[in-house]
Amino acid sequence: MSKGIKDKVAIIGMGCTKFGELWDKSAEDLMVDAFKEAIKDAGIEAKDIQAAWQGNHYTEVNIGHSALPSSTTLKLPFIPVTHVENFCASGSEAFRGACYAVASGACDIALAIGVEKLKDLGYAGLPDARHVMTLGTLYRIIWPNHTGPGAFAMMATRYFDRYRLDPREGKRILAHISVKSHHNGSLNPKAHLRREITVEDVLKAPIVAWPLGLLDSCGVSDGAAAAIIVRAELAKNFRPDPIYVKALQIAADSGESLMYSQYDYTHVEPTYRAAIKAYEEASIKNPREEISMMEVHDCFSITELITYEDLLISPRGKAREDVESGFFELGGKIPCQPSGGLKCFGHPIGATGIRMLYEIYKQLQGKAEARQVEDPKIGLTHNIGGFPTRAVASVTLVGLQ
Amino acid sequence: MSKGIKDKVAIIGMGCTKFGELWDKSAEDLMVDAFKEAIKDAGIEAKDIQAAWQGNHYTEVNIGHSALPSSTTLKLPFIPVTHVENFCASGSEAFRGACYAVASGACDIALAIGVEKLKDLGYAGLPDARHVMTLGTLYRIIWPNHTGPGAFAMMATRYFDRYRLDPREGKRILAHISVKSHHNGSLNPKAHLRREITVEDVLKAPIVAWPLGLLDSCGVSDGAAAAIIVRAELAKNFRPDPIYVKALQIAADSGESLMYSQYDYTHVEPTYRAAIKAYEEASIKNPREEISMMEVHDCFSITELITYEDLLISPRGKAREDVESGFFELGGKIPCQPSGGLKCFGHPIGATGIRMLYEIYKQLQGKAEARQVEDPKIGLTHNIGGFPTRAVASVTLVGLQ
Numbered sequence: 125m126s127k128g129i130k131d132k133v134a135i136i137g138m139g140c141t142k143f144g145e146l147w148d149k150s151a152e153d154l155m156v157d158a159f160k161e162a163i164k165d166a167g168i169e170a171k172d173i174q175a176a177w178q179g180n181h182y183t184e185v186n187i188g189h190s191a192l193p194s195s196t197t198l199k200l201p202f203i204p205v206t207h208v209e210n211f212c213a214s215g216s217e218a219f220r221g222a223c224y225a226v227a228s229g230a231c232d233i234a235l236a237i238g239v240e241k242l243k244d245l246g247y248a249g250l251p252d253a254r255h256v257m258t259l260g261t262l263y264r265i266i267w268p269n270h271t272g273p274g275a276f277a278m279m280a281t282r283y284f285d286r287y288r289l290d291p292r293e294g295k296r297i298l299a300h301i302s303v304k305s306h307h308n309g310s311l312n313p314k315a316h317l318r319r320e321i322t323v324e325d326v327l328k329a330p331i332v333a334w335p336l337g338l339l340d341s342c343g344v345s346d347g348a349a350a351a352i353i354v355r356a357e358l359a360k361n362f363r364p365d366p367i368y369v370k371a372l373q374i375a376a377d378s379g380e381s382l383m384y385s386q387y388d389y390t391h392v393e394p395t396y397r398a399a400i401k402a403y404e405e406a407s408i409k410n411p412r413e414e415i416s417m418m419e420v421h422d423c424f425s426i427t428e429l430i431t432y433e434d435l436l437i438s439p440r441g442k443a444r445e446d447v448e449s450g451f452f453e454l455g456g457k458i459p460c461q462p463s464g465g466l467k468c469f470g471h472p473i474g475a476t477g478i479r480m481l482y483e484i485y486k487q488l489q490g491k492a493e494a495r496q497v498e499d500p501k502i503g504l505t506h507n508i509g510g511f512p513t514r515a516v517a518s519v520t521l522v523g524l525q
Numbered sequence: 526m527s528k529g530i531k532d533k534v535a536i537i538g539m540g541c542t543k544f545g546e547l548w549d550k551s552a553e554d555l556m557v558d559a560f561k562e563a564i565k566d567a568g569i570e571a572k573d574i575q576a577a578w579q580g581n582h583y584t585e586v587n588i589g590h591s592a593l594p595s596s597t598t599l600k601l602p603f604i605p606v607t608h609v610e611n612f613c614a615s616g617s618e619a620f621r622g623a624c625y626a627v628a629s630g631a632c633d634i635a636l637a638i639g640v641e642k643l644k645d646l647g648y649a650g651l652p653d654a655r656h657v658m659t660l661g662t663l664y665r666i667i668w669p670n671h672t673g674p675g676a677f678a679m680m681a682t683r684y685f686d687r688y689r690l691d692p693r694e695g696k697r698i699l700a701h702i703s704v705k706s707h708h709n710g711s712l713n714p715k716a717h718l719r720r721e722i723t724v725e726d727v728l729k730a731p732i733v734a735w736p737l738g739l740l741d742s743c744g745v746s747d748g749a750a751a752a753i754i755v756r757a758e759l760a761k762n763f764r765p766d767p768i769y770v771k772a773l774q775i776a777a778d779s780g781e782s783l784m785y786s787q788y789d790y791t792h793v794e795p796t797y798r799a800a801i802k803a804y805e806e807a808s809i810k811n812p813r814e815e816i817s818m819m820e821v822h823d824c825f826s827i828t829e830l831i832t833y834e835d836l837l838i839s840p841r842g843k844a845r846e847d848v849e850s851g852f853f854e855l856g857g858k859i860p861c862q863p864s865g866g867l868k869c870f871g872h873p874i875g876a877t878g879i880r881m882l883y884e885i886y887k888q889l890q891g892k893a894e895a896r897q898v899e900d901p902k903i904g905l906t907h908n909i910g911g912f913p914t915r916a917v918a919s920v921t922l923v924g925l926q
Contacts, residue, residue, distance in 0.1 A: 129631050181590065183610075189582065190612040190910060191917050195777040202798045204775035205917070206618055209584075209608045211591040217607055221622065227629035230530050230773075372631070374605035376596040397603045509591055516592050516606070 128405035132227040134359035134366040136352050137166025140482040143347035143469045144316040151187045151241045152197040154348035159198050162350040166362055174231035176205040179218030179238035180474035182245050211509025215477030216518035220372055222353045232355050239348035240472035275511045277333035280426040282389035287441040295335045297444045298425035299326035302339050302467055304453050309464020311494040316345045317468040340425040345470025349478035365489050370521040371405035373398040379514045387513055394517035395434035402519040411436050415458055416500035419480035421508045422465045462495045480505040488524055529806035533628040535760035535767040537753050538567025541883040544748035544870045545717040552588045552642045553598040555749035560599050563751040567763055575632035577606040580619030580639035581875035583646050612910025616878030617919035621773055623754045633756050640749035641873035676912045678734035681827040683790035688842040696736045698845045699826040700727035703740050703868055705854050710865020712895040717746045718869040741826040746871025750879035766890050771922040772806035774799040780915045788914055795918035796835035803920040812837050816859055817901035820881035822909045823866045863896045881906040889925055
C-alpha cells in the first residue's frame with residue numbers, strides 16, 4: 125500500500141495579499157503581489173519554478189479559464205501551469221497538485237497559487253442565474269433550493285436539538301466563536317475585518333438565516349495567496365526553517381447518504397473521513413494532544429463548531445464545553461483561527477486554502493507577531509467546498525521537521 | 526534534479542464512448558459509459574479507486590464545477606476527486622493529475638476521466654458572449670479578435686510563404702492529411718465521422734477561413750474517455766499487458782514572444798518545448814526512428830502538419846515530403862492519427878487527451894482491429910489548448926515495458 129506523501133515535500137516560501145474589498149486591484153494584480161512575496165520569502169527567482177498550479181473557482185469573472193492567464197501574468201514561460209477547481213477547496217487543490225508533482229519526482233520546485241475576486245462577482249451566496257449556470261445540470265436537479273446561510277443554519281438548529289441546547293444558549297456559544305476570531309483578526313494586518321466584537325454584538329446583529337446572524341457569517345473579500353514547494357531533502361538549501369507536509373487528504377461526498385435521507389445534519393462526513401486519513405498519514409494518535417493550532421473552514425460559526433468534532437478534537441456534542449473553556453482561543457490549548465479565520469478574512473474561494481497555510485507557516489516559523497502561538501509543532505488546515513449535504517473537504521497537516 | 530515519472534506508473538484499463546452528436550446522452554451518461562468500460566477492462570470495481578481527476582472545460586454547461594458531479598455520477602464516495610482544466614488539454618491534465626498522485630505514493634489506483642458535450646453548448650469555435658465570459662479579463666484585452674479557424678489559417682498562409690509553397694500546392698498537401706485521417710476513421714467504430722474522403726472532396730469543400738475548408742477542420746462532437754492508473758510495480762497483478770508511462774510533459778506559453786512580435790507563425794513553441802523534455806524523460810534520442818505511432822492535435826490540417834515538425838519527426842519545412850511519401854499513413858513508418866484523429870472524432874475538450882491515449886493503449890495491446898499498426902513499441906499523444914499565439918501543449922509517451 126502507498127503511504128502518502130509525509131515528509132516528501134516542504135514549503136520554502138509563502139505570500140499572501142491583504143484581503144478585503146480590493147476594488148482597485150485585478151485578480152492578476154493580486155496574484156502578482158502574492159507571488160512576489162512568496163519567491164522573495166523563498167529566496168528564489170520566477171525562473172526557478174518548474175511547474176505551477178492555480179486555484180480559482182469563478183474563472184469566468186476572474187482570470188479566465190486555463191493555465192494561460194497565470195503563465196502570462198506571472199511571466200512563467202513554457203513551464204506547465206494547471207488550473208484546478210474544487211469549489212471552496214480550490215486553493216487546497218492547487219497546493220495538493222504542486223505537492224504531488226514534487227513528491228512524484230516530476231519536478232523539484234513548484235508553485236501553488238490561489239486567487240479570487242468575489243467582490244467583482246457581486247457574490248452574495250445566493251443561487252442567482254450566474255451561479256446556477258456555474259453549478260451545472262446535476263445541481264439544478266438535486267440541490268435543495270437553499271442558500272449557503274440557509275443550508276448551514278439547518279445544521280445549527282439540528283445540532284441544538286440533538287444535543288439539547290436551548291437555542292438562546294446555542295446562539296451564545298456560537299457567538300463566542302466569532303468573538304474569538306474577531307479578536308485574532310484585529311491583530312492581523314492582512315485581515316479584512318480588523319475590529320474586536322462582543323457576544324452582545326453578535327446576538328444583536330441582523331439575522332441572515334436563523335439562528336445565524338451577520339456576525340456568524342464570514343465576510344465577502346478579494347485576495348490571493350501563494351506557496352513554493354520543494355522536495356524535502358532540498359528544503360534546507362533554501363532556508364533554515366522550511367515547513368514539512370505531514371499529511372494531505374481530500375474526501376468528496378457522492379451524496380448517497382443524502383439521497384437515502386440518512387444524513388444527520390450535525391456533522392460533515394468528508395471532513396471526518398479526510399481527518400481520519402490525515403492523522404493516519406501523519407502518525408498522529410491523539411489529535412487533541414498533538415495538534416498545536418488549526419485554521420478551519422468557518423464560513424459560518426456553526427461550521428467551525430461542528431468541525432471541532434469532525435476533526436476529533438472535541439468529542440461529539442461537547443465542542444461547546446471547549447468553546448466555553450477558551451480551549452480554541454489564542455492562549456488556549458489548540459488556538460483555532462489564529463489568523464482571524466474566514467470570519468475576518470472573508471473567503472475568496474481560490475485563495476482560502478493557501479491563505480490558511482500562510483498563517484500556519486508563519487506561526488511555525490515564529491513570525492506571527494501579536495498572534496504568535498506558543499511553541500507550535502504541528503498545524504492543521506481544513507477547507508471545505510459545497511454544502512453540508514454534499515461537500516468536498518481537505519485536511520492538511522504541516523510541521524517543523 | 527528530478528528525473529520525471531518514467532516507468533513509475535502504468536495504465537491497466539481504459540474506456541471510451543462512441544463520439545458524435547449524442548443528443549440523447551448527458552455528460553453524466555457519457556462519463557458512466559467510459560468509466561464502466563475502463564473498470565471492466567482493468568478487472569477492478571469502482572470501490573477499488575482511491576482518487577480521481579476529471580477533465581472538463583465548459584463546466585458551466587456540462588457537469589458543473591467541482592469534483593462533486595463526478596463523485597456522485599460515478600458513485601465514488603469519500604475519495605478525493607479533483608476538477609482540472611487547461612483549455613483543450615484538459616483531458617491530458619486529468620491523466621497527469623492521476624499519474625502524479627500515483628507516482629508520489631499518495632495512492633495506488635487512480636482514475637482519470639474526461640468529458641465534454643460540445644453540441645449542447647452550441648459550440649462553433651466563435652467568440653460569442655458565453656465564450657468571452659469564459660475566457661476572462663486578460664483575454665478580452667490581449668487576444669486578437671479572431672476565431673479558431675482564423676488563427677490557424679494564418680499559420681497555413683505563413684507556412685506556405687516561408688517554405689515557398691504555391692498556395693494551391695499547399696492546400697493539396699493539407700488535403701492529404703485529412704484524407705489519411707478519414708481513411709483511418711472509417712475503420713473505427715467509435716469515430717464520429719466514418720467515411721472515406723478524397724483530395725478532391727477536401728479541395729471542393731466550403732472555405733471556413735482560407736486556405737482552411739470544412740474538411741480541413743475537426744468535427745464538433747460529444748464524448749468521454751477514462752483511464753485507470755496504478756503504480757508500475759503493481760500493474761502486472763491486474764493484466765499481462767499494462768501500458769507504462771514513459772514521459773509526460775506540459776508546456777504553457779506566457780505570450781512574451783507574441784507581445785514582442787517575435788512569433789513566426791509556423792510553429793507552436795510549447796509543443797516543441799514539451800516534446801524536447803518528453804524525449805529527454807523517456808531517453809529517446811531519435812524520435813523519427815523510435816516512435817511507433819502518434820495521435821496529435823489536428824484541430825485543423827495545418828496544425829497536424831506543423832506538429833510533425835514541432836515534434837522533431839519531420840525537419841522544418843519538410844513535413845510536406847513525409848505527407849506525400851505516406852510516412853504518416855497506417856502502413857507508413859509512423860502512423861499518425863490511427864484512430865482518425867480529431868478530424869473524425871471531433872474534439873470534446875475534456876475528453877480528447879484521454880481519447881488519444883485510448884487509441885495508443887489499444888494499439889500497443891494489439892487490439893486495434895482493422896487499424897492495427899504493426900508491432901508498435903512506443904506511442905505518442907500530443908494535445909494543445911489555446912491559439913497558435915498562446916498555447917499550452919502536452920506530450921505523453923507510453924509503451925510496453
